[in-house]
Amino acid sequence: MEFSSKLLENAVNEMSQLPGIGKRTALRLVLHLLKQPEQQSQKLASALLQMRESINFCSNCHNISDTQLCKICANPRRDEKLVCVVEDIRDVMAIENTSQYRGHYHVLGGKISPMDGVGPGDLTIVSLVEKIKIGNISELIFALSSTMEGDTTNFYIYKQIEPYNITTTTIARGISVGDELEYADEVTLGRSILHRIPFESSLKSL
Numbered sequence: 001m002e003f004s005s006k007l008l009e010n011a012v013n014e015m016s017q018l019p020g021i022g023k024r025t026a027l028r029l030v031l032h033l034l035k036q037p038e039q040q041s042q043k044l045a046s047a048l049l050q051m052r053e054s055i056n057f058c059s060n061c062h063n064i065s066d067t068q069l070c071k072i073c074a075n076p077r078r079d080e081k082l083v084c085v086v087e088d089i090r091d092v093m094a095i096e097n098t099s100q101y102r103g104h105y106h107v108l109g110g111k112i113s114p115m116d117g118v119g120p121g122d123l124t125i126v127s128l129v130e131k132i133k134i135g136n137i138s139e140l141i142f143a144l145s146s147t148m149e150g151d152t153t154n155f156y157i158y159k160q161i162e163p164y165n166i167t168t169t170t171i172a173r174g175i176s177v178g179d180e181l182e183y184a185d186e187v188t189l190g191r192s193i194l195h196r197i198p199f200e201s202s203l204k205s206l
């Protein structure tokens with residue numbers, strides 16, 4: 001792509017670093033911003049900067065939050081003994097949208113994936129095991145997507161917490177294998193949480 005302006009080229013290059021944004025789309029977005037009042041670009045830039053500089057993670061569940069404890073963990077009406085293990089904030093949002101779940105979450109921040117260089121130490125597994133060790137959790141619900149990475153992660157955590165004798169379940173799979181949680185429709189996802197099954201029986205069906 002040949003640019004008549006270095007400034008334009010820089011903006012397009014930065015924009016195209018985002019996932020799913022190719023050079024053409026980046027150019028379209030940048031030209032769109034140029035047509036808008038300058039204030040629009042300022043608002044966008046400062047929202048991104050502020051988010052990047054001030055973002056926090058909940059000290060209990062590791063979800064993205066503006067406060068030390070997120071709204072879910074701070075809500076006394078939620079059952080803290082029931083914890084749903086998810087990959088990231090998108091899963092929390094998807095499950096919250098079903099209005100079927102009243103427990104807490106534990107956000108791992110990814111899945112074990114040796115191909116991508118993600119090991120157990122890169123995720124928040126240690127703090128999850130710690131919470132279980134001190135007896136704060138009675139049931140752990142695995143709600144990672146049923147990909148090979150999701151299954152590996154579930155199994156790794158399951159082995160870590162086996163000595164502590166808590167109930168482990170997994171969401172029932174109305175969702176076909178390989179589907180990401182965030183794309184499941186709310187009714188199916190809500191149902192699959194209510195009809196969760198013992199984790200051990202999901203292992204036998206592998």
Ligand SMILES: [Zn+2]
Binds near residue numbers: 061070071072
């Ligand atoms: Zn939290």
